[in-house]
Amino acid sequence: MKRYIENGSIKPKRTIIDALITITFLTVIFDSTYTVNEGHVGIVKRFSEAQNQVSPGLHFKVPLIDSVEEIEVRTRKNEEKMASSTEEQMPVTVVVSVNWTVEKSAALELFRQYGGLSQFEQRILDPRFRSATKDVIPKFAAEQLIQDRASAIQLIERNLIEEMKSFPVTVDNIQIENIELPAKYIASIETKQTEKNLADAEKHKLARQNLEAQRGVNTAKAKADGINLVAIAEAESIRIKGLAEAEAITAKAKALGNNPLIIKLTEAQNWDGKLPATILGNGNMPILDLRAK
Numbered sequence: 001m002k003r004y005i006e007n008g009s010i011k012p013k014r015t016i017i018d019a020l021i022t023i024t025f026l027t028v029i030f031d032s033t034y035t036v037n038e039g040h041v042g043i044v045k046r047f048s049e050a051q052n053q054v055s056p057g058l059h060f061k062v063p064l065i066d067s068v069e070e071i072e073v074r075t076r077k078n079e080e081k082m083a084s085s086t087e088e089q090m091p092v093t094v095v096v097s098v099n100w101t102v103e104k105s106a107a108l109e110l111f112r113q114y115g116g117l118s119q120f121e122q123r124i125l126d127p128r129f130r131s132a133t134k135d136v137i138p139k140f141a142a143e144q145l146i147q148d149r150a151s152a153i154q155l156i157e158r159n160l161i162e163e164m165k166s167f168p169v170t171v172d173n174i175q176i177e178n179i180e181l182p183a184k185y186i187a188s189i190e191t192k193q194t195e196k197n198l199a200d201a202e203k204h205k206l207a208r209q210n211l212e213a214q215r216g217v218n219t220a221k222a223k224a225d226g227i228n229l230v231a232i233a234e235a236e237s238i239r240i241k242g243l244a245e246a247e248a249i250t251a252k253a254k255a256l257g258n259n260p261l262i263i264k265l266t267e268a269q270n271w272d273g274k275l276p277a278t279i280l281g282n283g284n285m286p287i288l289d290l291r292a293k
Contacts, residue, residue, distance in 0.1 A: 031063035039074040041107045053108040071117060073104045075172055078121060080130055084137040086145060093180040096133050098160065099172040100125065106168030124167060132159035142181055143189055149176045 035058050036042035042054040045067045053071075061068065079097040086092050102110060102117070114120040136155040137145070145152060157174045164171055181189075 032060055034059055034061060034068050036068070036070060040070040040072050041104060042068045042070055043108060043111045044068055050108060050112050053111075069111070069116065071102065071107045071111060073102050073107060075099050075101045076117075078125060078129065079177070080126065080133065082130055082133060084134050086140060086142040087138060088141055090142045090181060090185060092137065092142065092145070094133065094137060094176055095178040096129070096156065096174065096176055098125075098129055098174045100164075101170045101172060103168040103170065110168055125164070125169070128163040129160055132156050132163060135159060142185060143192075146179060146181075146189060149179070152176060 034042070036054060036056045038056045040056060042056075042059065044051045044054060044061060046062070046065060048067070051066075054068075059068075077097055077099050079095065081093065081095045083091070083093050110117075110120060114123060133156050136152055136159065139155070140148075140152055153174050153176055156176075157171065160174065161171050
């Protein structure tokens with residue numbers, strides 16, 4: 001009976017030991033592999049001390065000793081809402097965002113110095129971003145800030161890039177997402193803008209009328225020039241024709257002077273074939289005598 005109990009008690013203890021061994025083995029197996037997601041690098045820590053960084057994919061580590069923390073190396077976006085004032089001391093609240101990227105090759109060094117991206121943002125990036133923005137906004141009048149925010153963005157970006165040039169990050173893009181001014185001032189700006197738009201429309205209308213008037217003047221001038229050219233051409237044609245006729249008359253007169261018979265030939269060419277109805281007093285008929293003399 002005693003032997004049976006002993007045998008019976010031994011079996012449950014053995015089962016517990018086997019289970020513990022199995023659990024420990026599985027834990028070691030599963031804890032020896034890990035994966036790093038795309039867009040990140042893995043920082044391998046041994047007893048919480050950063051040792052090296054690894055690329056995305058499947059990797060092995062020392063179980064229960066090594067741990068891994070990921071750092072994102074894709075573009076990140078930080079947004080800040082801050083109160084400031086314009087050039088004319090108008091209170092303004094702006095929402096500004098910045099896109100930035102950790103240099104992949106420097107992720108390990110960044111982790112060693114700052115303990116991760118959150119600490120880097122809180123201690124380095126965000127304070128400098130706020131400072132760069134607050135330094136620029138007061139340089140702009142409220143109306144200019146609304147109508148030409150691109151210039152303000154360029155100045156903020158220039159300031160921030162200068163501030164961050166010694167850190168392993170790249171500042172990609174800055175945007176002023178929103179500008180909040182007192183309601184009364186917004187209404188006055190809108191009224192002024194409406195008046196400006198109406199004035200611009202009137203200027204455009206006047207310019208168009210002037211253009212149409214000038215086009216009419218040009219058309220009339222072109223028409224007059226055309227008429228003038230036609231008149232000049234006709235006058236020149238008449239002049240040339242007159243010169244030709246004068247030359248013909250001169251040549252004909254010269255020919256008549258050289259040969260009197262041409263007069264009689266011309267009379268014969270112009271005769272209509274009818275005999276005269278009357279006889280001249282001397283008894284001669286007004287007809288060319290072509291008989292040889």
